[in-house]
Amino acid sequence: MRSPARQAGVHKAGLIVVTVLGFITTFYKIWYPAEVVFDEVHFGKFAGYYLQRSYFFDVHPPLAKLMIAAVGYLIGYDGHFDFANIGDSYIENDVPYIGLRSLPATLNVLNVALIYSIMKQSGYVPIVCFLSSCMYLLDNAIVAQHRLIMLDSMLIFYMLATIYAYIRFRKVRHQEFSGSWWFWLFATGTTMALTLSVKMVGLFLVAAIGISVLVDLWELFDLKRGLSMKHFMKHFYARAVGLIFIPIVIYLFWFHVHFAVLTESGPGDTFMSAAFQETLQNSAIKMKSLEIAYFDNITLKHKDTDVYLHSHNLHYPLRYDDGRISSQGQQVTGVKEVDDNCYWRVKPTITLDDEDERVYVRHGDIIQLEHIGTQRILLTHDVASPLMATNEEVTTVAEGERYNETLFQVLLDDHDNGDIWQTHMKSVRLLHMDTKVTIWTHDQALPDWALGQQEVNGNKNILDKSNYWIADEIMGMNGKVSPSTEINMEKKKELRRMPFLRKFFELQGRMLSHNAGLTKPHPYQSRPIAWPFMIRGISYWSKNDTREQIYMTGNLFGWYISIGSLAVFAGIILADTLARRRGIEPVDEPLRHRLINSGGFFVILWLTHYIPFFAMGRALFLHHYLPAAACNYLVLGAIFQFMFVDGVDSPVSSLQRNDSAKEARSQYVVRQTPMKAYPTTKTYVMAGIFILLQLAVFLFLAPITYGTPGLSVPEVLKRKVYSSWDLQYGKPTSNGSSVPHEDIY
Missing domain, CATH: 1.20.1310 (5 helical Cullin repeat like)
Structure with a gap:
């Protein structure tokens, strides 16, 4: 039996040992590779934007990126490198990448110490604290992720x-x-x-x-x-x-x-409203923005698909392939490149006092749009569109014909911050006054009879966020201010103020909507059901000439035994509940209390960090499981103590009579004294086996965790535990590649 002072000394020694071991596994060859790895292309870039004060947009909150930027500032980095591509050289571009990587690596070492301390404060014996910490520090996925310029180390810390x-x-x-x-x-x-x-x-x-x-x-x-x-x-x-x-x-x-x-205009401007952009210095969009007046000839670009509203002399066919009949009207389509057929004249529906004076188009105005190339008026009507029978066909008519069907209301986004329609700054919905649809397009091409151009139709869902268009250019005025405007360049440089909470809520909304929209397929994405079993990993980096690669996947022994501990926990709780319904108490109350309160808390942590991902529709990756994996090692420690410490030498044996167990429970509740646990030789042997097996798998996968050069084809194939693992160079001719997450720009 150890005295409290000796127990404290053992804990202190154990904490020091695991911290040193965590430092070794995390910082080993942190300088390698001296190239951009996986999502360093994003988070290194974001740190540079902070240092240059250029506004950017990201789906994650700012703290971790601010921390990376702060480290960059302290070590003299000015943010000049753009982190454009995986494999770009840090050495050639004079980037202090080791210092930047040291932040997440240091926090990972502290994570090891925190896991030990969590187990200690939860009442577990030193060998169990040591076991949970060692399982974490010898996890290949943890090491691969947390020595790079990414956010997960901060999140888990x-x-x-x-x-x-x-x-x-x-x-x-x-x-x-x-x-x-x-x-x-x-x-x-x-x-x-x-x-x-x-992170959210x-x-x-x-x-x-x-x-x-x-x-x-x-x-x-x-x-x-x-x-x-x-x-x-x-x-x-x-x-x-x-x-x-x-x-x-x-x-x-x-x-x-x-x-x-972030006070300067930057690459994230376009994600924000015009009012937000006007709070940034040197906004290029603001500088070239022009107010739109009646009789201006403009181009309209769809905000979501980046196609221009277009028309030409071709007509819709009489019958579509599905047998539906069209109006045979002039086609209105969307094209990627602007041409002469993309200009539309904004015509008033009211009499202007002086047609020589520039009268600006305002939110709520009702207008007509005349196609300059064919001199016909934009129209939509109750005829099904070519590709979507639920939406209306958009076409044109000669001036003066079907007047009421050619009227559209200008509905500006962010009209509370100025109700004049502007190029670039003010997005617009064009609401058809007669049928109450909005001009809309979607990423689907029409057949050859429309030259493969994109379909434009009338959307009945007028509140759809993809209904917005941007006026991109005014013919003859692009990039300069009209003499009739009294706005000078100095006034354009004036910054507008926007309340903090308004900026905050706008950014939160954009973050949430954009995060939900990250559905673009990725070669290394995977579903949550596969994560605990590591069916798919992620290729972070590879180099053909030296046959090196970094492949992110977990420690197979550690992840499997941790998942097993969850099953054991569920089995113990179920068996104990059933037994107690029959008046049997197979588990002493103090042991049960610790298992439910401490182990149960760890299980809740695992569940809340894992189950919600099943409801997400966005692209997901194995590294999203890392917080849950860390919590799972806490569960493993709780179950290990229950099986190999509490169960072998407890003050009240579970074989005693029920009244003895009840007496022990009563004493526990009244005195609130923690139950003492005494590890045996069996405890140390089992812990040693667990740690050795974790170490063996860690060393086996280490070449693809650290990017060890020169693995032969047989050596690569030996480490391809699952056929679904995308290891490079598994064949003599393979030359795989690594791809970052979807770029939000």
Whole structure:
């Protein structure tokens, strides 16, 4: 039996050892490869934008990218490199990439220490803490991901810090409203907010902590606890402040920093509204934006598909391939390249006092659009479109014919920030006054009779976000200001102010909608059901001349045994529940209490970080599973202690009579003393076997984790555990490639 002082010494030694081992596995050859790897093309680029203060758009919150940029600033990097392609040389472009990679790598080493500390604070013996930490630090996916300029290391660091803080808070729950109680409550809320400030999937951690807090409050609400409603509400308000209000303030703060740093126009301008763009300095779009007046000849480009509204002398055929009959009217289509048939004259429907004066088109005005090339008026009517029978055909008619069917209302996006239609800055919906459809196009080509150009039709869903068009050019005025306009260049340079919360909510909406729209297929995407079994990995980097590659996949032993621990947990809980229904208590109450409260919390963390991905329609990848994998190693430690520590030498044997178990339970509840656990030789042997097997698989996969050069074809094939793994150079002629995530630009 170890004394508390000796136990503390063992824990300290174990923490030091795993931290050193984590440093070795993470920082080993961190300088290699000296080339851009996988999504470093995005996150290295974003850090550069921060350093150059150029506005960019990303689907993730700003904290982790700000951290990378801060490291770049401290080591003298000016953000000059564009991180354009996987394989671009850092050495040739004078990029201090080792310093940039050191941030996520350092946080990964701290993650190892946090896992040990979480297990220690949860009451597990040193060998179990050591086991969980070693399983994490010897995970190939963790090492491959967290030594690169990417965000997952920061995400897991703040996630584990939140778990640690919440466990510390739970440990002092009986010292309610004390200094340490408030400290760990606020620490939980702070680190939880920092997790969410790295990636939106931090909401999964919010859900896990939220479930635990609700269970905690439900227990406090129990009348048997003897708490008055006033006292209960004090607990409720304290948690509301610490776990809701403070996280919201912190989350908002990082966006405030984001906007304060990114003051210059940049590649992300086009994702934002015109009002937002006008808050940025040197906005190229703003500088060339012109106000549209009646009788201007303009081009209209569809915002989503980038095709221009176009017409020509060709007509729709009498019958389509499915037998439907058309109007045989003049075709209106969409084309990728602007030409003379893409110009439309904006005609008023009211009498103007002075036609020589420029009268601007405003939000809500009703107009006609005359096709310059054929001098016919745009029209849509109740005839089915060529490719979509539910939508209306768009065509043209001679001037003066069917007047009411040629009227369209100008509906500007963001019209609260100026109601004059402008090129580039103001997107517009053209609402047909007669049939209440909007001019719309979709990414589908018409047959040869329309030269393969894109179909344009009338969309009955007038609120569809893809209904917007941008006026791209005014004929004869592109890039210059009309003499009749009183706006000079100095005025165009003036910055508009926009309230922070308005900017925040606009960006949040764009982030969420764009993230949901990342559905473009990717060669290395996979579905969540395959992640725990590593059916597909991700090729991060490869180099043909030296036959090197980095392939991201997990440690097979570690992931499989961790998934097995979840099944064991479910089996134990089910068997214990059934037995207790029959009056049998197979598990002593203190052991059961620790398994349910501690192991159950870890299981909730795994579930909330894994199950929600099944509801997502966007492209997903194996690295999305890494937070859940880290939580799974915590579950593994809990089950290992239950099987090989608690079960072999417990103060109250499960073979004793039920009344003894009940007495032990009563003592536990009243005294609130933690149960002592004593590892045996069997404990150390089993832990040693687990760690050695994890190490063996780690070393086996290490060449494709670190990018070891010169693997022969047999050596590559030996490591291709699944035929679905996309390992390069598995054949003498193979020359595979690596592809980053979908580029949002």
